[in-house]
Amino acid sequence: MPQAPFRPFPLTRRRALTGAASALVVFGLLLWWLLPLGQKSPSGEVTFSTGAKNGVYVRYGNLLDDELAHDLPRLDVTLKESEGSWDNVTRVATGQADFTIAAADAVAKYQEEHKAGADRLRGCARLYDDYMQLVVPRDSSVDKVADLKGMKVAVGGPRSGVRLIAEKVLAAADLDIHKDVVPVDLGISDMADALKSGRIDAFFWSGGLPTNNVKTLSEHFPVRLVEMGSLLDRLRKMSDPSARYYRAAVMPADTYPDAQQGKAVSTLAVANLLITTDRTAPALTEAVTRTVIDSRDSIGNAVHAAQLVDLRTAVYTDPLALHEGARRYYRSVKP
Numbered sequence: 001m002p003q004a005p006f007r008p009f010p011l012t013r014r015r016a017l018t019g020a021a022s023a024l025v026v027f028g029l030l031l032w033w034l035l036p037l038g039q040k041s042p043s044g045e046v047t048f049s050t051g052a053k054n055g056v057y058v059r060y061g062n063l064l065d066d067e068l069a070h071d072l073p074r075l076d077v078t079l080k081e082s083e084g085s086w087d088n089v090t091r092v093a094t095g096q097a098d099f100t101i102a103a104a105d106a107v108a109k110y111q112e113e114h115k116a117g118a119d120r121l122r123g124c125a126r127l128y129d130d131y132m133q134l135v136v137p138r139d140s141s142v143d144k145v146a147d148l149k150g151m152k153v154a155v156g157g158p159r160s161g162v163r164l165i166a167e168k169v170l171a172a173a174d175l176d177i178h179k180d181v182v183p184v185d186l187g188i189s190d191m192a193d194a195l196k197s198g199r200i201d202a203f204f205w206s207g208g209l210p211t212n213n214v215k216t217l218s219e220h221f222p223v224r225l226v227e228m229g230s231l232l233d234r235l236r237k238m239s240d241p242s243a244r245y246y247r248a249a250v251m252p253a254d255t256y257p258d259a260q261q262g263k264a265v266s267t268l269a270v271a272n273l274l275i276t277t278d279r280t281a282p283a284l285t286e287a288v289t290r291t292v293i294d295s296r297d298s299i300g301n302a303v304h305a306a307q308l309v310d311l312r313t314a315v316y317t318d319p320l321a322l323h324e325g326a327r328r329y330y331r332s333v334k335p
Contacts, residue, residue, distance in 0.1 A: 042284040043074035049088045049097035050079055052160065052187040056208040057084070057101050060303050067295040072287055083187070085161025086110070089275070093117030098280055099288060103130050103161045103206070104271045108242040108319045117277065123317025124274040124289045124326040128308040131209050131251055132165060132268040135259075136202045137195065138222035145173035145228060154186040154194060154203035165270070166204040168243060172234040192217040202226075206270070208305025209255050218259035225251065225259055229266030245270050245319075273317050285325025286332075293329075 048065070051057025061079050068077050080097060082088050085106035091097040093110065094117050111118045136142045142151070148170070155177065156162025163185075167177045177183050184200050191203040192213050205211060217223060229250070235243045249269035253262050274292055276285055293311055300307035315322065315330050322330075 041072045041074050042281070042287050044284075045076045045078065046098040046284070047078045047080055047096070049082045049091045049100040051082055051084050051088070051101070052157070052189065053081060054189040054213050055084070055187070056211060056303060056305055057082075057088075059212070060101065060208075060299065060306060063299045063302055063306075064292065064295065067291050067298065068288065071291045071294075075284075075287075083157035083159040084163075086164055087157075087159040089121070090115070090159070092275055092277060093121055095277075095279070099124070099274065099276050101127060101272050102275055103165075104245040104273055104319065105242040106161045106164055107273060107275065108245060109164065109240070111319060112241060120277040120279065121320055122276055122278055122280075122285075122323035122326075123320035124276055124285060124323055125292055125309070125314040126316050127272045127274055127292075127314075128208055128305040129249065129269040129271055130161070130206045131249055132169065132228055132270075133205045133207070133211070133214060133251070134169075134202060134226040134228060134267075135191075135195065135205065135214060135217070135223050136226055138224050138259075140201065140224075142202060142226055144226065145169060145231060146175065148173075148202060149175055149180050150182075151201035152182040152184055152199070154184045154191045154200045156204065156206075157185055157187055160187070162204055162206045165206055165246075165268070168235060168238065168240065169204070169228055169231060169268070171238065172231040188213045192221075195223070196221050208272075208303065209251060210304065214259075215256055218256045223259050224261075225256065225265045225267075227266040228268050232268060235268070273320065275317075275320060276323055278323070280323065280325070282323070282325035282328060285323045286329045287325075289326045289329045293333075 048061055050061035065077050065079055085102040088100035088102045089106050089110045092100050142148060155166040170177050186194055188205055194200045195203060229248050232248050235246055246268045249267050251265040251267055253260050253264045296306055296309040
């Protein structure tokens with residue numbers, strides 16, 4: 001039986017309008033699927049407290065600021081330099097800053113002393129570890145921390161995390177920071193010049209590896225690093241509960257090649273945390289946490305320590321409870 005010839009339906013005005021409307025609906029659904037039109041990125045102004053000039057906190061903060069500008073264009077971020085961890089924790093807890101990075105021991109001590117706003121502190125992510133570094137001239141007689149007795153030693157600013165741990169390390173070596181050494185309040189930006197000029201005999205530094213100032217110093221002046229790992233057991237037996245956040249660590253031989261001469265150095269490490277408070281909106285905290293994790297590789301190209309940010313461990317922000325916004329982020333990426 002022969003088939004009837006195909007005759008297209010005449011295109012009426014109603015049919016054309018119906019087809020156009022259907023196409024718009026399909027296009028709208030596709031656009032809705034591809035673009036989160038109903039969601040706006042967090043907006044407003046926040047302050048991020050970083051750290052001492054030329055330190056890893058500052059470099060990390062500057063790079064993170066660029067990433068946040070890309071991911072959260074409606075958010076205005078102000079970076080504010082500080083003396084370090086203790087200063088940072090204080091600022092966030094008291095509302096002078098919204099986000100910061102601080103070492104876990106400084107956070108724990110702030111809580112233990114029941115400082116203002118301590119109960120409002122919350123964690124967003126565990127980032128990377130700070131390594132304790134004791135730098136001396138290569139021809140120095142100092143082979144262990146106890147040998148610093150009677151010497152001029154840079155121990156960081158009064159409100160720095162370096163000062164906090166330096167005091168404990170000295171105590172573990174039976175040295176009183178006020179009686180047995182001459183403590184010099186210097187930040188990392190001034191320590192190198194002071195050591196080169198002989199104004200100090202040694203300096204303590206706690207930071208991610210490598211720290212640019214230490215690396216540059218080692219390339220232009222003969223220095224070496226003194227081991228501190230052997231003091232871990234004594235540190236943990238001290239009465240200060242925050243000492244439990246220190247762990248044994250090894251600085252790889254290629255961290256500061258000129259200073260280490262092919263030798264790894266036993267030392268101490270403590271985790272750094274991205275922190276905020278319960279005042280910060282969950283949506284904002286979730287977005288900032290997402291950017292911090294997603295930007296690991298891009299920031300890590302310039303700040304080596306950032307390469308160690310790991311989604312699997314970032315959730316462990318002890319001694320702080322996770323902020324609700326950070327919790328939402330980790331749930332959203334959980335496999």
